[in-house]
Amino acid sequence: MIRISTIFIAICMVLVAASLGLVLHAVAGFSGTDSAIVALTALTFLILYNAVSMRLRDRSDVGGQIADLSRGTADLARQVAEFGRRLAAVEGRMVSANSAGSDRIQAVLGEINELGGLVKQLAISVASHEDLLASGAAAPPAPSGRPHSEPQVEPAITPEPAAPAARPAPVAAAKPAPSAEATPPSRNQPQLLAAVKNAVEESRLDIYLQPMVTLPQRKVRFYEAVTRLRDDKDQILVADDFIPTAEAGGLIGRIDHMVMLRCIQVLRRLMVRNKDVGVFCNVSAATLGNPVNFAQCLDFLEANRALAPSFVLEFKQAAFRHLGPTEIENLAALSQRGYRFSIDHVTDLRIEPRDLADRGVRFIKVPAALLLDPKQSSTSDIHPSDLSDLLGRFGIDLIAEKIEGERAVVDLLDYDVRFGQGFLFAPPRPLRPEGASATGGATANKESGTPNGSSNTVPIAGPAAESPMRATGNAALARRAAGPG
Incomplete structure (x- = not known):
């Protein structure tokens, strides 16, 4: 647009100068040379005038732009000043909030220190009282003059009255009662096989239950069914003694089926009182590999799928x-029917949780001594303290078994172990007869004529067993909070 106007002005100036020269030549009588000189002179003046006017106009435009720029700069400066004021206000608020927060933190720290001192004093007091109670319980009891209410101090489900107070817990708890766990006389393989066969044929199979408790609450959550056989002389055969012989003699399938039947009956009795309880039933791998025995067990489990x-x-x-x-195919058939699996007799911590979870394993029972063994951190792929968290990512719960001392419970709490099992909480005890009531432990003892707590048919889950054990665990935690001093 600018170029067109400039060309138009130039053409107009040439025409004006040429017209002036023609008028002077035609009207005034100027010669052609004079007329041309006058025309060129006029054209020169017109060009100079146009250049000067354009320069003045450009200067006025630049001045307007400078004025606009100055106004924009002033607006920007005002905005920057406003932002600076707001930023200073925010900084002031942050400083005041930080100072108030630090004051509150200091106050809370002071209160925590005071509470820590009170808790330490309380821990020392509880530990001293627990030591006094332990020393009193460790004294030999009177043979016949004890009052009937004294079992509240000594748990009713412990193997013998002096077991909770004895410091060497593994030795005292490993021998519940001479009559129940007495070591049978040595037998050769044919004699042992004959004794197992007679016991199976005559249904002399007993189920003992050992509770699994939550930590640190020590609330009974599961029971493990432990199998015992009685020979013709009513001598007890523990599982480690007769299972290898039963597997070699082809009797393990019948034993597993009988155990499953008893466990289902026990589970139905337990669920009448508590819907959240569960039962662990040991199954031999030989039963999974035998088509006839597994088909019989599968039919029974299918009928009790609920x-x-x-x-x-x-x-x-x-x-x-x-x-x-x-075995893997049969295991998958059980998993499809909703049954869950547990792994026990763990000898090392080389565990693949993903593979176990894919096969339906939901529990792993590891001995407490193996978890607390410092050598395991160097021989296994994971530190024992991280095992519970790793298994939990795949939906597997870790159960610490064979717990025999309060010190082990305190250490296992640092490993985030949720369940515990062992003689510290309760040894395996035989089932109560079907007609006994849920709280008939004292009545059963009275009818059998035995002293308090010495009957073989004890309650499945004695409520009185939890309170003293919980008090003992709290005392151990209190000692730990009190520290060496």
Whole structure:
């Protein structure tokens, strides 16, 4: 647009100068040379005038732009000043908030220190009282003059009255009663096989229950069914003694089926009082590999499929690692029916939680001594303190078994172990007869003529067993809070 106007002005100036020269030549009588000189002179003046006017106009435009720029700069400066004022106000508020927060933190720290001193004093007092109670309980009891209400101090489900107070817990708890866990006389293999066969045929199979408790609350959550056989002389055969012989003699399938039947009956009795309780039932890998025995067990478990969420089938770690194709297929059939599995007899912490979770394993029982062994951190792929968190990511709960001392419980709490099992809480005890009531422990003792707490048919879950044990655990925690001093 600018170029067109400039060309138009130039053409107009040439025309004006040429017209002036023609008028002077035609009207005034100027010669052609004079007329041309006058025309060129006029054209020169016109060009100079146009240049000067354009320069003045450009200067006025630049002045306007400078004025606009100055106004924009002033607006920007005002905005920057406003932002600076707001930023200073925010900084002031932050400083005041930080000062107020530090004052509150100091006040809270002061209160925490005061509470820490009070808790330490309370811990020392509780520990001293617990030591006094322990020393009183460790004294030999009177043979016949004890009042009937004294079992409130000594748990009713412990193997013998002096077991909770004895400091060497592993030795005292490992021998519940001479009549119940007496070591049978040595037998050779044929004699032992004959004794096992007679016991199975005559249904001399007893189920003992050992509770699994939550930590640190020590609330009974599960029971493990422990199998015992009685020979013709009523001598007890523990599982470690007769299971290898039963597997070699082809009797383990019948034993597992009988145990499952008893466990289902026990579970139904337990769920009448508590819907959240569960039962662990040990199953041999030989039963999984035998088509006839497994089909019989599968039919029975299929008929009791409604109890699958509370009925856990337990296998040994060594057997679970060496499952064949048939065993794996049968295990998958149980998992499809909703049954969950547990791994016990763990000898090392080389565990693949993803593979176990895919096969339906939801519990792993590790001995407390193995978890607390400092050598395991160097021989295993994971530190024992991180094992519970790793298993929890795959939906597997860690159960610490064979707990025999309060010190182990305190250390296991640092490992985030949720469940515990062992003689510290209760040894395996035989089932009460079917007709006994849920709180008939004292009545059963009175009818049998035995002293308090010495009857073989004890309650499945004695309520009185939890209170003294909980008090002992609190005392151990109190000692730990008090520290060495």
